[in-house]
Amino acid sequence: MIHKFSMDGVNMVLDIYSGAVHVVDDIVYELVDDYKKYSRDQLIQKYKEKYEISQVEEAIEEIEALEKEGLLFTEDMYVDYLSQFQGRNPIVKALCLHIAHDCNLKCKYCFAGEGEYRGHRSLMSAEVGKKAIDFLIQASGNRRNLEIDFFGGEPLMNFEVVKEIVDYARSIEEKHNKNFRFTITTNGVLLDDDIQAYINEHMHNVVLSIDGRKEVHDRMRYTVNHKGSYDIVVPKFKKIADSRNQTNYYVRGTFTRENLDFAKDVLHLADLGFKQVSVEPVVAPKEMSYALREEDLPMLYAQYEELARELVHRKKEGQGFNFFHFMIDLTQGPCVAKRLAGCGSGSEYLAVTPEGDLYPCHQFVGLEEFKMGTVFEGIQNLPMQKQFQACNVYAKDECKNCWAKFYCSGGCAANAYQFHGDIHIPYKIGCELEKKRVECALYVTAKLAE
Amino acid sequence: MKHIKTLNTATLKKSMAKGGCGECQTSCQSACKTSCTVANQSCENN
Numbered sequence: 165m166i167h168k169f170s171m172d173g174v175n176m177v178l179d180i181y182s183g184a185v186h187v188v189d190d191i192v193y194e195l196v197d198d199y200k201k202y203s204r205d206q207l208i209q210k211y212k213e214k215y216e217i218s219q220v221e222e223a224i225e226e227i228e229a230l231e232k233e234g235l236l237f238t239e240d241m242y243v244d245y246l247s248q249f250q251g252r253n254p255i256v257k258a259l260c261l262h263i264a265h266d267c268n269l270k271c272k273y274c275f276a277g278e279g280e281y282r283g284h285r286s287l288m289s290a291e292v293g294k295k296a297i298d299f300l301i302q303a304s305g306n307r308r309n310l311e312i313d314f315f316g317g318e319p320l321m322n323f324e325v326v327k328e329i330v331d332y333a334r335s336i337e338e339k340h341n342k343n344f345r346f347t348i349t350t351n352g353v354l355l356d357d358d359i360q361a362y363i364n365e366h367m368h369n370v371v372l373s374i375d376g377r378k379e380v381h382d383r384m385r386y387t388v389n390h391k392g393s394y395d396i397v398v399p400k401f402k403k404i405a406d407s408r409n410q411t412n413y414y415v416r417g418t419f420t421r422e423n424l425d426f427a428k429d430v431l432h433l434a435d436l437g438f439k440q441v442s443v444e445p446v447v448a449p450k451e452m453s454y455a456l457r458e459e460d461l462p463m464l465y466a467q468y469e470e471l472a473r474e475l476v477h478r479k480k481e482g483q484g485f486n487f488f489h490f491m492i493d494l495t496q497g498p499c500v501a502k503r504l505a506g507c508g509s510g511s512e513y514l515a516v517t518p519e520g521d522l523y524p525c526h527q528f529v530g531l532e533e534f535k536m537g538t539v540f541e542g543i544q545n546l547p548m549q550k551q552f553q554a555c556n557v558y559a560k561d562e563c564k565n566c567w568a569k570f571y572c573s574g575g576c577a578a579n580a581y582q583f584h585g586d587i588h589i590p591y592k593i594g595c596e597l598e599k600k601r602v603e604c605a606l607y608v609t610a611k612l613a614e
Numbered sequence: 615m616k617h618i619k620t621l622n623t624a625t626l627k628k629s630m631a632k633g634g635c636g637e638c639q640t641s642c643q644s645a646c647k648t649s650c651t652v653a654n655q656s657c658e659n660n
Contacts, residue, residue, distance in 0.1 A: 177618075183626030187619045219617075226615045234624050241627070249634050258640035309637045309658065345639075494622035498655045499633025503626070513640045570626060613621060 166237065167567035168193060171469065171607045178606070179230075180567050182238040185494055186230070187610050191215050191223040199227050200237065243558055246504050254553045256303040256543075257310055258508065259296055260515040260526045263288045263326055264317035268353050269393055271385045273420055273446050273454055275527065279317030281517070282530030287322045288518040293329035295539040296516045301340050303542065313347045315515075315526055320354035323362075330366050347371065349416075351385070352397035360404050368412060372401045375417035376429020376443060383422060384454075402437060410439040414488060417443040420454035427467040431474060434485045442488030445597055447579050456593055465600045472604035476611040490605040492571070503557075503570040509577050510536070510552025524552055527578030552577065552587070560588045562595070571602045635659050 165180040175193040177186045188196070191211070198207060204224055211220045230236040265286045267279030279285070297312075304310055312333065314326050326348070333344045345368040352372055363370050374397060375381040382392025405413055415438045419426035426443055433441045445464070448455040456464070471487065478484050507513065510524030517529055520539040528534040537544035557563040557574040575598065579591035637658040 179624075181626065182624035183622070183629075184624055185621045187621065189617045192617045223617045226618050229615075230618065230620070234627065235620060238624070238627070242630075245630055255636070257636065307636055309639075311640055493656065495625060496656055497625065498638055498657055499629035499635075499659070500626045501629075501634035502636075502638060502655070508640050512636070609621060613619075 165240070165565075165567060166196065168196065169603050171603065172473070174607055174610050176603075176606055176610060177236075178567065179236050179238050180570065181240050181242070182235055183494075183500075183570065184230075184235040184238075185606060185609075186235075187613075189223075191219055192227065195220070195223050196227060196236075199224070242500055242504060245500070246556060246558060249501055249505065253305075254511045254549050255305040255307055256300060256512055256514055257307045258313070258513040259300050259311070260313045260315045260513070261288060261293060261296055261329070262316060262515060262517050262526065262529060263293075263314050263319040264322040265518050266321055267316060267318045267351070268321060268387065269318070269351050269385055270388055270390075271351075273384055273418060273448060273452075275447065276317065276529075281317075283517075286518040288325055288516075288520075290325050290328040290332075292516070292518065292520040292539060293325055294332045295520060297329060297333045297336070299539040299542060301336070301342060304342070308341060309343050309345065311345050311347065313349065315349050318351055318353070319348055320350050320359060323354070323359060327362065345369075349373065351393065352400050353387075353393060355397075355400040355404065360400075360407060363404070364407055370404065370408070370413045372397075372404070372413060372415045373417070374398070374401060374415050374433065375419070376423070376426065377432045380419075380423045380429055381417075384418070384420065398436065405438055405440075410437075414440045414442045416488075417441075418446045419443055420446040420448070421456055421460060422454050424460055424463050425467060426464075427471040427474070430471055430487060434478070439485045440488075441485055444489070445594070447576075447582065447591070447594065449582075458593060458596075461593070461596055464597060468597075468600050468604045472608050476608055479608075479612060489601040490608050492602070492605040492609060494609060500570065503573050505553075505556050506574045507576065510555070511549055524548070525578060527576070528581075555587050560590060562590045566595070566599075568595075568599045568602050572598045629657075632659055 167178045169176055175188045177188050177196055207224055208217060208220050265279050265281055270278050300310055319326060337344050346366055347369040348367050349371040375384055378394040381394040385393050387393055415433050430441055430443045445456055515523045515526040515529050516539055522536045523529045523534050536548050543549055555577060557569040560574055563569045563574050575590040575594055577587040579594050580587050580589050583591045639655055
């Protein structure tokens with residue numbers, strides 16, 4: 165399978181099953197579609213009017229050479245390979261701890277229902293948190309690197325418990341030959357110097373929630389008094405980002421139908437001095453006014469293209485920043501096993517509620533039918549864990565034939581369930597945006613390699 | 615080559631040899647929490 169696209173005169177051809185990425189001229193870009201359909205002579209006949217025969221011959225020879233090297237028209241060789249991994253007993257290596265089902269902001273688009281997750285306000289106790297650590301150590305088999313994400317609601321509303329959990333995990337990691345990596349996500353309202361110092365000492369990554377321009381941010385992210393939170397959080401976020409030398413963090417925003425020109429928000433965050441930026445499409449029920457619609461896609465594509473061009477420009481000027489979804493490392497990226505297996509939700513990645521209940525991921529929390537067990541008793545619903553483990557790109561009809569499957573690994577199971585009631589049917593708008601982001605990311609890579 | 619510039623080699627195919635150790639970061643843990651992308655994750659086994 166190949167996929168080709170052209171942007172601003174840069175023609176790209178991807179060989180999906182080898183992972184090779186090629187930048188090609190106009191002749192090859194046209195010819196590659198016909199290469200498998202026609203003989204060499206037929207190709208020359210077809211293209212001789214438009215291009216010189218010698219050029220057509222050269223193009224054919226180059227395509228032939230790449231095919232021989234296994235860099236074009238590579239066949240799928242991963243279905244059997246995948247079965248080796250699917251047969252393994254699932255292990256858990258990452259937990260999202262819902263430290264606080266409560267929040268000090270009332271964000272309009274919050275999937276967590278202002279922190280309550282279809283339930284009541286509650287805070288995780290240190291006891292539950294420590295049990296979660298014990299559960300993870302026990303369920304992780306021989307995996308050494310384990311991840312804990314402190315999530316909410318707003319985790320800073322229960323920060324003393326965060327500290328107790330971190331101390332506990334650190335106190336036993338060596339004994340169990342584990343290496344814990346902690347991440348915390350925060351809206352920034354309660355961030356102060358002490359908390360910043362603690363985060364910098366202990367957290368591998370910190371995710372700072374901000375949507376972009378002040379008017380965009382304040383329209384969605386307001387306090388209980390309906391006052392925007394932009395002015396409260398921006399100085400704190402700038403300070404913590406600088407204190408981490410502009411690495412190992414993300415400012416992370418959400419765009420909605422109310423700011424379809426979201427490229428401006430990404431650039432606004434970059435202009436504020438942030439070097440690690442992630443701004444992502446909202447996933448919301450269709451009936452919400454701010455939910456993205458299929459008719460918005462052309463505008464959103466244009467925004468990603470604009471962003472890609474500007475990113476190239478800024479990087480060439482030495483003013484670059486990282487946009488999470490345009491970061492593709494073509495040489496050191498994840499292995500094919502990871503790309504096939506998906507995000508790991510429900511199998512190697514689980515969410516823990518303040519009460520200690522286990523769910524496939526943070527987005528499933530509160531959907532009682534997805535409760536998988538507790539940190540006290542472990543995973544009770546093993547068939548569900550197996551079902552999530554088997555939810556790989558080959559288990560989804562939409563993904564099997566999609567060129568982007570090794571870049572996105574099958575999309576978000578929670579989004580699929582939310583829109584189709586089935587974790588195996590991907591959310592279409594999400595897929596289309598992901599494909600566009602991958603193309604733009606590859607365009608950026610090609611432009612920077614010129 | 616005059617007509618084709620290859621930006622990388624057969625990285626996916628090569629990764630079959632030592633892939634699947636599972637020590638890498640979980641994709642959703644890094645930044646996104648909503649939109650799944652794995653291609654920008656890094657390998658712990660390189």
